[in-house]
Amino acid sequence: MSKKLVHTPEGVRDIYGEEKAAKTIVERLLHEKITAYGYRDIQTPTFEFFDVFSREVGTTPSRELYKFFDKEGNTLVLRPDFTPSVARCAAKYFMDEDVPIRFCYQGNTFTNTSNLQGKLKEVTQMGAELIGDDSVQADAEMIAMTIEALYHAGLSDFQISIGNLEYFKGICAEAGLDEETELELRECISGKNYFGAEELLERTHVGKKDKELLLKVSDLFGGVQILEEAKKAVSNKRSRHAIERLEKVYQVLCDYRVEKYVSFDLGMLSKYNYYTGIIFKGYTYGVGDAIVKGGRYDHLLTRFGKDAAAIGFVIVVDDLLAAMGRQDVIIAGIEDPVRLYYKESDFKEKLQEARRLRSAGKKVELLHE
Amino acid sequence: MSEEKYLTFALGKGRLANKTMDLFEKIGITCEEMKDKDSRKLIFVNEDLKLKFFLAKGPDVPTYVEYGAADIGVVGKDTIMEENRRIYEVLDLGYGRCRMCVCGPKSAGELLKHHEMIRVASKYPNIAKDYFYNKKHQTVDIIKLNGSVELGPIVKLADVIVDIVETGSTLKENGLEVLEEICPLSARMIVNQVSMQMEPERIKKLIMELRSHLS
Numbered sequence A: 001m002s003k004k005l006v007h008t009p010e011g012v013r014d015i016y017g018e019e020k021a022a023k024t025i026v027e028r029l030l031h032e033k034i035t036a037y038g039y040r041d042i043q044t045p046t047f048e049f050f051d052v053f054s055r056e057v058g059t060t061p062s063r064e065l066y067k068f069f070d071k072e073g074n075t076l077v078l079r080p081d082f083t084p085s086v087a088r089c090a091a092k093y094f095m096d097e098d099v100p101i102r103f104c105y106q107g108n109t110f111t112n113t114s115n116l117q118g119k120l121k122e123v124t125q126m127g128a129e130l131i132g133d134d135s136v137q138a139d140a141e142m143i144a145m146t147i148e149a150l151y152h153a154g155l156s157d158f159q160i161s162i163g164n165l166e167y168f169k170g171i172c173a174e175a176g177l178d179e180e181t182e183l184e185l186r187e188c189i190s191g192k193n194y195f196g197a198e199e200l201l202e203r204t205h206v207g208k209k210d211k212e213l214l215l216k217v218s219d220l221f222g223g224v225q226i227l228e229e230a231k232k233a234v235s236n237k238r239s240r241h242a243i244e245r246l247e248k249v250y251q252v253l254c255d256y257r258v259e260k261y262v263s264f265d266l267g268m269l270s271k272y273n274y275y276t277g278i279i280f281k282g283y284t285y286g287v288g289d290a291i292v293k294g295g296r297y298d299h300l301l302t303r304f305g306k307d308a309a310a311i312g313f314v315i316v317v318d319d320l321l322a323a324m325g326r327q328d329v330i331i332a333g334i335e336d337p338v339r340l341y342y343k344e345s346d347f348k349e350k351l352q353e354a355r356r357l358r359s360a361g362k363k364v365e366l367l368h369e
Numbered sequence B: 001m002s003e004e005k006y007l008t009f010a011l012g013k014g015r016l017a018n019k020t021m022d023l024f025e026k027i028g029i030t031c032e033e034m035k036d037k038d039s040r041k042l043i044f045v046n047e048d049l050k051l052k053f054f055l056a057k058g059p060d061v062p063t064y065v066e067y068g069a070a071d072i073g074v075v076g077k078d079t080i081m082e083e084n085r086r087i088y089e090v091l092d093l094g095y096g097r098c099r100m101c102v103c104g105p106k107s108a109g110e111l112l113k114h115h116e117m118i119r120v121a122s123k124y125p126n127i128a129k130d131y132f133y134n135k136k137h138q139t140v141d142i143i144k145l146n147g148s149v150e151l152g153p154i155v156k157l158a159d160v161i162v163d164i165v166e167t168g169s170t171l172k173e174n175g176l177e178v179l180e181e182i183c184p185l186s187a188r189m190i191v192n193q194v195s196m197q198m199e200p201e202r203i204k205k206l207i208m209e210l211r212s213h214l215s
Helices: A017-036 A083-093 A136-153 A165-175 A179-190 A194-202 A208-217 A225-233 A237-255 A317-326 A347-359 B015-026 B058-066 B077-083 B106-113 B125-135 B169-173 B193-198 B200-214
Strands: A047-049 A067-069 A075-078 A101-110 A122-131 A158-164 A262-265 A278-284 A292-296 A310-316 A338-342 A364-368 B007-012 B043-046 B051-056 B072-076 B088-092 B098-104 B118-122 B140-144 B160-165 B177-185 B187-191
Touching: A017 A101, A017 A122, A017 A136, A017 A317, A083 A101, A083 A122, A083 A310, A122 A136, A122 A317, A136 A158, A136 A237, A136 A278, A136 A292, A136 A310, A136 A317, A158 A165, A158 A237, A158 B193, A165 A179, A165 A208, A165 A237, A179 A194, A179 A208, A194 A208, A194 B088, A225 A237, A237 A262, A237 A278, A278 A310, A278 B193, A310 A317, A338 A347, A347 A364, B007 B015, B007 B058, B015 B072, B015 B187, B015 B200, B051 B058, B058 B072, B058 B077, B058 B187, B072 B077, B077 B125, B077 B177, B077 B187, B088 B200, B098 B106, B106 B118, B106 B160, B106 B177, B118 B125, B125 B140, B125 B160, B160 B177, B169 B177, B187 B193, B187 B200, B193 B200
Parallel strands: A158 A262, A338 A364, B007 B051, B007 B072, B118 B140, B118 B160
Antiparallel strands: A047 A075, A067 A075, A101 A122, A122 A310, A158 A278, A278 A292, A292 A310, B043 B051, B072 B187, B088 B187, B098 B160, B098 B177
C-alpha cells in the first residue's frame, strides 16, 4: 500500500470519532444562539473570483490565498473568510432592501499559511453579519450574541476585548501622519510594541505632544476605566466620538448583563482593511490567538454597489474546540449508539427492536454476532 | 480569579537568562530556587508572587509563548524575527546588544551592489530571505546552516553569510568582514496575546515597572 495514500497534506486533517461528535455539538449550540437572535442561514460558494478577496477589499495577503484558474483563465480563490462573500451576496440580492438584514453562516475557509507552525490551513468558521444597521444597539447585539454563544457552547473563562479604530485614526489625523507611517505604526501598536513605535516616531517630525499621545495608545487596554483615561488624553472630535460610542455600547452590554466578559483595548488595530469602527476579539486560555474576531465594516458593501453599514463576527470553531479541550470543558451530549447483535436466525426480531428504538430517538447499530 | 493563576516566564538559556534575572531582581522579582546552580529542576517557582520560570532553547521561546505554555518570554530579537510568531513584543531590555549583518570576504562586497544571483548561507533563512527579497530586491539562493556559518564563504559553499555580529573578532580571524548591516538586535520581552487580555493589570504593571527602570 502506498504511504502517500493514507496521509493528508500538511495543514489539513481528518476529524472523526469523539472529536467530530464534539465539534458537531458545539456547532449546533453556537448556531442555536445565533438563530435565536433572528439570523438566517446563508451559503456562499467555496471559491469565488479573486477580486472578491483582493487587496482593496483587504482580508488575506494575496500570497496566502489558494488560487487557481478556470477554463476562461479567470483567477479563482478558495475563500479565506466569509465576510466579503456575504457582503457581495447582500449587495447583489438585497440591493433595495431598507430594513436591516441578518445572516449567519458556517463552513470551511482556506489560507495558505506557513508550514511547521502548527496552524491549520483549512478551518471551520461560524459567524454572523448584520447589514444595514449602524446603531449602538447593533454593535452591542453582535458582542452580546458572541458572548452568549460561547457561553452556551460551554466556555466560561473568556474575555471579549473591544476597540475602536476611529480613536487611533483621529489621533493620527491630528498629528498629520502620512499613510505609510500610519500603517507601520499600526503594526507596532497592535503588537503592543511600545519601543518600536517610539523608534518609528523618532524618525518623523511629529510634535512631542502628539508623539506621547500616539505612544499612549499601546497602553490603553484593560477594564472599562481605561475609557475615561483615553477620553481625557485626547481633544480631537473623532477620537472623543470613538470613546463615546464605546461607552454607549458598554451601557447596552450592561443591559444584556454580559459586562463581566468585556474589556477594552484601544490599541487593537486589525490588519483587515475593511474594518471601520468598532472591532472586537475574543480570547480564552489554551490557544495562541483570538478565537473570535469581529467588527464594523461600513464601506465594504459600497465596493459591491450597495451603501450600507454592517457589523459582523466570526468564531473559529476549531480553535474554540482546541481551547475547550485544553481547559477540560466537558461537552455534554456525546452518546455512543446502542449495539444490537443478531444471528441469521433472529435478525427479524432484532430488526424490529432496532426500528422501535430508532423511532424512539435512540441511536442503534446492528452488528452480526 | 486572576490572583490564583501563576504567571509563567520562558527565558532563553544562558547569559540572557542570568541578565534577565538580575534585572527582575532590581524591580523586586526574585526566584531563589534558580540561584542554586546544582539544581536539576526544570521549573522554578516563586510562591509568594505566584510566578514560575523555566529555561528553554532560544528559538523555542516564541513558540512556548505563542501557545500560552508561557505567558511571558525573554529572547533575542533575531529569534523573534526568524520565528515570526503571533506574539506581543513589548519591551527592549537593552542588553545582549549585537547586529544582524551580511558578511563575507571583502571581494564579495561587489556582489551586493548588483542584482545578480548569489548564494547566502545562514542560520536565519527567513531573515536572510526577507532582507534580500524585500529590501534589496536581489535574487539569492539561501543555504541553511546550523552553526559555524563563517565557514560558508571560506570553503566556497556560499558567497556571503547572514549572521549575528557582536565584536567581529571571529570574522576578522577568518578574513571576513561586515559588508552590510541588516538591523540592530537586543533582548526583548514578549507576551502571549491571550495572557495580555486575560491578565492586563498584572502584566501591564510589570511592563511599566521595567520600562521606568530601563529609561
